[in-house]
Amino acid sequence: MARTKAEEFSELLKAVADPTRLQILAMIAKSDQKEACVCNLTGPLRLSQPTISHHLKKLSEVGIINRERRGTWVWYSLNTERWGQIAKLFS
Template sequence: MAITTVGAAQTAVNTEPCSPKLACLLIEREEAERLAGMLKAIADPTRLQLLRLIERSPDGEACVCDLTECLGLRQPTISHHLKLMTEAGLLNRERRGTWAWFSVNHDGLRRVRNILDPATV
């Protein structure tokens, strides 16, 4: 603690650091960019709804045709959202005949959950 005099007033100035020194344990930049992409991919109300629908579906997977019916959106719109989430590593895609089936990529979802709750790592 240091004493500073300004005019007739004396003020105590704390010269101690604000907090203990940070360990600077950063996420690697490449990993931070990948995780940011995942967060961007689910930062949309429709995509959050899709993720939840697929995650809670009876067999853990859903066909595009079923998802369009649930959300009342057209197939191209649903497919666009699913593509973004698949590219981000949040969903798995499997082609069966003329339809695409989607399931949650649990590794990707775990990584997002670890961002939000690092104490579980």
């Protein structure tokens, strides 16, 4: 693996290695629609909207989740292509 690719994956894995972010990813993956907005996460995680938004931004920056604005809300879903790259890394 080239150094630049290793650095890219390192940043991705650092972003995912946070317990709250792992919880967020699991909640998105297990949701009926395979997506969530901040409003779906504040109650179960018992965290404020700004805190959850911060974590979602970090996950979005490394491409592990997709974001889609619908009206006043932003909905997040898993980026399956990016997850495939992670799986390939460890296979």
